[in-house]
Amino acid sequence: MKEELFVSGRDIPNIDPFLNIWHWQIPMYLFLGGLAAGILFFASLFTIMGKEKEMPTTVKRATLLVPIALSLGLFFLFLDLKHKLWFWQLYTTIRLESPMSWGAWTLMVITPLSMVWSASYLKELWPAWDWKFKILDDFEKLVIKNRKGLAWAMIILAVILGIYTGILLSAFNARPLWNTSLLGPLFLVSGMSTGAATIMWMAKDKSERLLMSKIDLLLISIELFFIVHLFMGFLASNAVQIEAANLFLGGAFTVSFWGFVVVLGLIVPALLEILELRGYHIPVAIPAGLILFGGMMFRFIMVEAGQITRYLY
Amino acid sequence: MRYAMAIDTRKCVGCSDCVVACQVENNVPIGYCRDWVVESTSGTYPVLQTEIRSERCNHCDNSPCVRCCPTGASHFEQGGIVTVTHHKCIGCGACIQSCPYDARYSHPDGYVDKCTFCLHRVVEGLKPACVSVCPTKCMYFGDLEDPNSDVSVAIRHRNYKTLAPEAGTKPQIFYLL
Structure with a gap:
């Protein structure tokens, strides 16, 4: 028996009885950041492969969501800050050891790039679009000419952004649930899966939808594989990580995690996508909506549960 | 120079004087504290053992809070003391998440606040407020690199432990057993 009393x-406030310093803003941002990274990754990938014509939704229409998602995500991050008026201090220094510094700078670059990307397709999507100023027209021409280069920059930044959403958490050794190097790849794959689901939902063309559906199936399998490994790793680790895993294996987060994230957010949409690929007609909103819901729940659960886990001494 | 503290768990009676002294000295807002006293009881009745510990920031040598701070607000001062520059802190909470000791809190004014080892007193040659008021004199403060400092003398002939050394933070508060 061991009992500790203050x-x-x-x-x-927000520290006792257990840590609760990060609220809904952080998981919402992690979700939006992952979603944006996923869409940008596929848009850049198909641009680099020269498949803009075959994948119009991926490259041109879904990317319109990215600046909105990133701006909203940044706004949520701003809301989370408790010393808001000093937020610009983030951009007075580069701290290589701090994942949050990496994230802040990545967002600073990728958000305007995604805006430029979307803006360069406005004329194509709405032929009546008029930039009104010549300098904007010239800038558009320059961007269109350098789209491949932009795509290369964006694909690298998208991977950093996607993986950063996980590393942000995994770098905290004080929170045993987060402190696993699997979290970076897991969040990246999950973000890419939500991005693929969004594109799938928006796609008008059947072949594009089916391709994204296949890619999404692959991502879901990788995600399930990572989740199994996550728990194997925890259970084979030290006391604090075993305790962290037990929150999901019989503890307070068991039903929400396995029910909402794994079954509803991964397995059910995967089965529906398999049925779709076999020729059954499934309304795309169901699997896509479930994947987005599962991705969001995953981040909310990880952020909340992680803050409860701690070192024991 | 490496400032550190040793606390004798056998002398401490858990009076919480250190907590009140800190709150007064550092104008800590009501409802918050930079140090606190834990009474840890272990064993099975009737064979029980109680340890009383006055806890605070461990001013770790390998500080996760300094590492994860995106603005450099959390930094090392002289002698390895970890402090927060208020006007650089954006209140993102990363350092609070990173601390295995939950030694940091979000000050009502927005910035993150914590124990400073009373740096403002130490530079004047005084002891931290908590150490100076302790009625059982169970706390020792000083420079580890000076073999004659209070803290070096205190740990020389005693067994001691640090909190959660497995977290890899190299904490600099030694609990004498």
């Missing part, structure tokens, strides 16, 4: 009294 004999001096301690009830600090």
